[in-house]
Every structure is written in C-alpha cells, then in structure tokens.
Amino acid sequence: MLVQPARRAIVVGAGPVGCLSAMALAKLGWHVTVYERRSDLRAASLQLLHSNTKSNPRQRSINLTLSSRGIAAVQAVDGSILERLMNYAVPLQGRMVHCFDGTVARQQYDRGGHCLYSIERGLLNLLLLEAAASVANISIEFLHKVQSVDFNNNTLRLYNSATAQELEEHFDLCIGADGSHSVIRRDLMQATQMEYSQHYLSHDYVEIRLPHGVDGSGNHTFLLDPDHLHVWPRGDFTxxxxxxxxxxxxxxxxxxxxxxxxxxxxxxFLPWFKTYFPDLCSLFDEKRLVQDFQNNPRSHLITTKANPYHKGATIILGDAAHSMVPFYGQGLNCALEDVRVLSILFQREKDGHNPTVITRVLDEYSRTRHADLVAICDLAMESHLKLRHDVATWSYMIKAFIDNILYAISRTGSLVDLSQTISGPEVPSGWIPLYSMVSFRPDIGYSAAKKKAERQERLIDSVGLGLGALSIGYAAWFLFSVVNKLVAGY
Structure with missing residues (x-):
C-alpha cells in the first residue's frame, strides 16, 4: 500500500494569528513550520522553557481585547487554550467615560452581560506560542526572515540571521501572518492585480503604564475601576x-x-497633562509619567485594505491582509476569525491537501471574506471620532438609550455553533445595537452587521424627524390658537 507523504504548510510569523493558524492546520493533518524573524519573541520563548514565569516580549502596542469573535475562533481550534488565555485576562463590563468637567459616565457594553477581555499583547502572544510549540507536528524556527516567495514553484526564500545563511523551502500551503508590513503581501501585489490601499491617520499614540496601588494590608490593588475600559475624550486627542x-x-x-x-x-508636558487629565495625573508618579512619555516609542495608526488575499497556494491573514485602527477593539478578533473561517473552508473538503482543492479554498476565502474585512476597517475608522468626542455628548447617549430600549424588548435569536459554521443561516430579525453585533455576535458577519445597523439608524432618525415635525406642528397650532384668541379679544 502506497502511503502519501504528509503535506507541508509554512506559516510566516509567530504572532497570535500565526500561532493559531499553525494549530488549526496541524489539527487538519498538516505538518507545519512557523518562521519568525523577531529576536525578542525568541528570547521570551527560551525563558519560558527554563522557568515557570512568563515575561512579555517587547511591547509595541496597547492592550488587546478579546471579544466573542476571537473567543469563538480560539474555541474552534482548542478549548483548552481558551481557558489558559482567560486566566490572564480581565473582564470589562463596559466603558467609563471621564468628562472634562470631572464627571464620570458608565456605558455598559451589552444588556446580556457580555464582556470584553483585556489582555497584554505580549502575554497573549507568548501563551499562544507556548500552545503551538507543544503540538507534535508544529516546528517553530526563529530568526528567519522571508526574502521572497515564488508562487509558481511554491518555494519560500529565507535568511537565517543566526547563521547568516540563505535557504529555500518548499511548501504545499503558505500562510502569511507577518503583520502590517508583510513581505508576503508585497510579493502578492507584484504577482497579482491586487487592489490595495493604505491610509495613515494624522494621529500617533504613546503607551504609558499606570502602576498598581497598595491597600491597607500591603496587597496590590487597582487604582482605577478594573471592570471598565476608561476613556478620556478630549476632542482632538484621547x-x-x-x-x-x-x-x-x-x-x-x-x-x-x-x-x-x-x-x-x-x-x-506635565502642565499640559495636568490640564486635560487631572484625575488621572494624580495617580501617577510624575517622574515615571514623564519617562514613559519621553522614552516609549510613538506608534503610527494605519488602515490597509487588499483584494485578493491569495495566489496559488499562498494566502495572507490578519494585519498582513487588513490593518485597522484599534478603536473598535476588533483587530485581533477579526484576525483570529480569519483563521476560523479558513479552517472551516478546509474542513468542508474531503481532501484539503489536494493542490486543486487548496487553490479552490483560498479562492473562496478571498471572494467571500472581502466584504466583511472592508466593513470592519470602515467601522473601526468611524469609531475613532466617537471615542474622541461623541461618547461624551448627550446626543450619543440618547441614541444609545433608545438603541438599548429597543434591544431589550426585541427577540433576536440565539447564537449558533461556530466550530463548523462560518456564520448563522440568516441575520436575526430583532433589534440589535451595532456594538453588540460586532463584538458579541460572531454569527453575524461584519458587513451584514453594518447594513443592519444602517437600517436601524435610518429608522431612529426618521422617528426623530417625525417627532420633531409633530412638536413643530403642535407648537405652530398652539401659537396660532393663542393669536386667534388675542385677536378675538380685541
């Protein structure tokens, strides 16, 4: 009996998307090699092998928030991994808005009690890396930088910075999870008629770490309410x-x-910070605050869109395919959902290792996933203005109140099992706020959620206009009757 050799998959990038992709492919019977160029991630993984402590790789971004989409994606690959992640995550019930006048407004995320889960990026990466490294048919090679991809011959040219050698590796499937400045995407752009756009915001951001406090018993404690994501909207900055x-x-x-x-x-800097964030400034050691601001790097905010996402047996996922600004908290969740969607498309095939089938699956992914990815990139950009300004306005809060009242009295249907299903068979007919659809209903695609929310908003606006017209009509009738009485009195 002739035994078919195991098919080989290569994943470029050992970030969260690369690690989850490797585990999903290994579950489908692939032998997977993950190539990662970063030295700090290698150092953190080596420390993990020799100790029980987990130190973060170098932080390059703000915290990540896991929502139901990301949770569903990890659950579909391995539920035990999700349990480990949740041990290091902090549940957030809502948003706490710190207004300029010193007042605070609490805004619950969802009436159903759904939460977001805050977790440090480096720690999440390390936990997923640990899980991937423990899988028998996954090998992880650090300090390997991709030079180029040959899509016709399915080969990857790499540079090993540890040995200063170049090498060429063959693959049957290649997933590019190498981030916003993806080399795989660069070569795809040259090999396909890719539609690509890139937009840098006029805003940058800088991380500042607020240390823990100490209670009366000498135990560490939070200096702010830990159940909320805190926002200080100040117009042009946040x-x-x-x-x-x-x-x-x-x-x-x-x-x-x-x-x-x-x-x-x-x-x-200090007088400026005290002027705009006085309640927060009082919690900092001023010297440490200045050091963080001056020494931590200024990071850029970028939105990228691409189409298609593949050629032959090579595909890009996550930030390599769609970078988005972080104001909807969906960058990670969308990227992990990419993995779940692609994995399910392969699960539907009888022979997912067949070259013809691979090409067909990747083509279907590009064709069916694009609308959702464009929708969430646009929604994230729109959310930028809301966090800077709108969340502290009465009009925003009144609309949110109406949204939640209609949500509370509406029947919306329950979630479907997403371990083998990409989305629900149809969009629920009940009233669901956009934020709930995006963050807590992974059975509703991003583009479907956006369209449904636009219809709902038009309805609220038309009701508002109707009420406004009635009010104006009543005021006009009242004024007319008063004038008539006055005239009759004369």
Whole structure:
C-alpha cells in the first residue's frame, strides 16, 4: 500500500494569528513550520522553557481585547487554550467615560452581560506560542526572515540571521501572518492585480503604564475601576486605560502628531497633562509619567485594505491582509476569525491537501471574506471620532438609550455553533445595537452587521424627524390658537 507523504504548510510569523493558524492546520493533518524573524519573541520563548514565569516580549502596542469573535475562533481550534488565555485576562463590563468637567459616565457594553477581555499583547502572544510549540507536528524556527516567495514553484526564500545563511523551502500551503508590513503581501501585489490601499491617520499614540496601588494590608490593588475600559475624550486627542491581571493599567495617549511635537520637554508636558487629565495625573508618579512619555516609542495608526488575499497556494491573514485602527477593539478578533473561517473552508473538503482543492479554498476565502474585512476597517475608522468626542455628548447617549430600549424588548435569536459554521443561516430579525453585533455576535458577519445597523439608524432618525415635525406642528397650532384668541379679544 502506497502511503502519501504528509503535506507541508509554512506559516510566516509567530504572532497570535500565526500561532493559531499553525494549530488549526496541524489539527487538519498538516505538518507545519512557523518562521519568525523577531529576536525578542525568541528570547521570551527560551525563558519560558527554563522557568515557570512568563515575561512579555517587547511591547509595541496597547492592550488587546478579546471579544466573542476571537473567543469563538480560539474555541474552534482548542478549548483548552481558551481557558489558559482567560486566566490572564480581565473582564470589562463596559466603558467609563471621564468628562472634562470631572464627571464620570458608565456605558455598559451589552444588556446580556457580555464582556470584553483585556489582555497584554505580549502575554497573549507568548501563551499562544507556548500552545503551538507543544503540538507534535508544529516546528517553530526563529530568526528567519522571508526574502521572497515564488508562487509558481511554491518555494519560500529565507535568511537565517543566526547563521547568516540563505535557504529555500518548499511548501504545499503558505500562510502569511507577518503583520502590517508583510513581505508576503508585497510579493502578492507584484504577482497579482491586487487592489490595495493604505491610509495613515494624522494621529500617533504613546503607551504609558499606570502602576498598581497598595491597600491597607500591603496587597496590590487597582487604582482605577478594573471592570471598565476608561476613556478620556478630549476632542482632538484621547486617553484610554485598560486593566491588566497584575493590577496595573496600560494607558495610551492618542493625539495628532502636532500635539506630540509640541510637548518635547517635561516642563511643557506635565502642565499640559495636568490640564486635560487631572484625575488621572494624580495617580501617577510624575517622574515615571514623564519617562514613559519621553522614552516609549510613538506608534503610527494605519488602515490597509487588499483584494485578493491569495495566489496559488499562498494566502495572507490578519494585519498582513487588513490593518485597522484599534478603536473598535476588533483587530485581533477579526484576525483570529480569519483563521476560523479558513479552517472551516478546509474542513468542508474531503481532501484539503489536494493542490486543486487548496487553490479552490483560498479562492473562496478571498471572494467571500472581502466584504466583511472592508466593513470592519470602515467601522473601526468611524469609531475613532466617537471615542474622541461623541461618547461624551448627550446626543450619543440618547441614541444609545433608545438603541438599548429597543434591544431589550426585541427577540433576536440565539447564537449558533461556530466550530463548523462560518456564520448563522440568516441575520436575526430583532433589534440589535451595532456594538453588540460586532463584538458579541460572531454569527453575524461584519458587513451584514453594518447594513443592519444602517437600517436601524435610518429608522431612529426618521422617528426623530417625525417627532420633531409633530412638536413643530403642535407648537405652530398652539401659537396660532393663542393669536386667534388675542385677536378675538380685541
């Protein structure tokens, strides 16, 4: 009996998407090699092998928030991994808005009690890396940088920075999970008629770490309410703070580049910070605050869109395919959902290792996934303005109140099992706020959620116009009757 050799898959990038992709492919019978160029991730993984402690790789971004989409994706690959992640995550019940006048408004995320889960990016990456490394048919090679891809011959050219050698590796399937500046995407752009757009925001952001406090018994404690994501909307700029399991908060200041440029020295920065964030400033050690602001890198905000996402047996997932701004908290969740969707498309095939089948699956992914990815990129950009300004306005809160009243009295249907199903058979007919659909209903695609929310908003606006017209009509009738009485009196 002739035994078919195991098919080989290559995953480029050992970030969260790369690790989950590797585990999903291994579950489908692939032999997987993950290539990662970063040295800090290698150092953290080596430390993990020799100790029981988990130290973060170098932080390059604000905290990540896991929502139902990301949770469903991890659950579909391995439920035990999800349990480990949740041990290091902090549940967030809603948003706490710190207004400029010192008042605070709590805004619940969802009437059903759904939460977001805050977790440090580096820690999440390390936990998924640990899980992937423990799978028998996955090997992880660090310090390997991709040079180019040959789509016709299914080969990857790499450079090993540890040995200063170049090598060429053959694959039957290649997943590019190598981030916003993806080399795989670069080569795809040259090999296909890819539609590609890239937009940098005028805003940058800087991380600032709020340390833990100490209670009367000497135990570590949170200095802010740990059940909420904290937002300080100040028009052109915004501060956010998300809790960590170790009782600290990861804060991020989002502001126009011109604002950062105008705050070069401590004697300028501190008075500015105290003016706009007085309640937060009182919790910091001023010296540490200035050090974080001056020493931590200024990071850019970018939105990228691409189409198609594949050629032959090579495909890009996550930030390599669709970078988005972080204001909807869906960058990670969408990227993990990419893995779930692709995995299910392969599960539907009898022979997912067949070259013809691979090409067909990747083609279906590009064709059916694109509308959802464009929709969430646009929604994330729209959310930028809301966090900077709208969340503190009466009009926003009144609309949210109406949204939630209609949600409370509406029957919306329950979630379907997403371990083998990409989405529900149809969009629920009841009233569901956009935020709930995006964050807590992974059975509703992003594009379907966006269309449904637009219909709902038009209905609210038309009702508002109708009520406004009735009010104006009543006022006109009242004024007319008063004038008539006055005239009759004469």
């Amino acid at each position: 501060m956010v703070a998300m809790p960590n399991k170790n009782k600290t908060f990861t804060c991020a200041l989002f502001a126009p580049k011109s604002v950062f440029d105008s705050l070069p020295r401590a004697e300028i």
